[in-house]
Amino acid sequence: MLKGLGGIGDMAKMMKAAQEMQGKMAELQEEMARTVVVGESGGGLVKARATCKGEVTGLDIDPSILVASEKEVVEDLIIAAIKDAQVKGHARNVAEMQKMTQALGLPADFKLPI
Numbered sequence: 369m370l371k372g373l374g375g376i377g378d379m380a381k382m383m384k385a386a387q388e389m390q391g392k393m394a395e396l397q398e399e400m401a402r403t404v405v406v407g408e409s410g411g412g413l414v415k416a417r418a419t420c421k422g423e424v425t426g427l428d429i430d431p432s433i434l435v436a437s438e439k440e441v442v443e444d445l446i447i448a449a450i451k452d453a454q455v456k457g458h459a460r461n462v463a464e465m466q467k468m469t470q471a472l473g474l475p476a477d478f479k480l481p482i
Contacts, residue, residue: 385472389472392468392472393468396464396465396468397421399464400419400420400421400457400460400461400464401419401420401421401423402419403419403420403457403460404417404418404419404420404425405417405418405419405420405453405456405457405460406453406456407448407449407450407451407452407453407454407455407456408449408452409445409446409448409449409452410430410433410445410448410449412430413429413430413432413433413445414427414428414429414430414433414442414445414446414448414449415427415428415449416428416446416449416450416452416453417453418450418453418454418456418457419457420457420458420460420461420464421457421461422454422457422458424450424453424454427446427449427450429442429445429446433445
């Protein structure tokens with residue numbers, strides 16, 4: 369008489385899985401906000417630290433390049449180091465998301481919101 373109600377259990381199971389995934393996503397986002405990567409430029413003369421979410425947290429500049437006549441070069445090296453850190457952070461974030469999708473049994477190319 370009540371055929372088809374077996375699907376309700378499947379729906380509840382899906383909802384529970386979605387809630388678990390949401391919790392894991394939140395944990396991963398928090399972890400990525402705490403994880404720091406280092407970008408470099410100029411053969412390591414300039415180093416920038418940034419979180420995997422892209423927030424720059426620090427900058428190290430070798431004093432040997434702080435010459436007034438080389439101001440533009442130093443500025444370019446700083447920008448390059450920051451970009452390198454942000455690229456590394458994004459790549460780490462994507463890799464962690466891919467691990468999560470695989471652990472959840474989703475297709476490898478499934479895109480979770482980052």
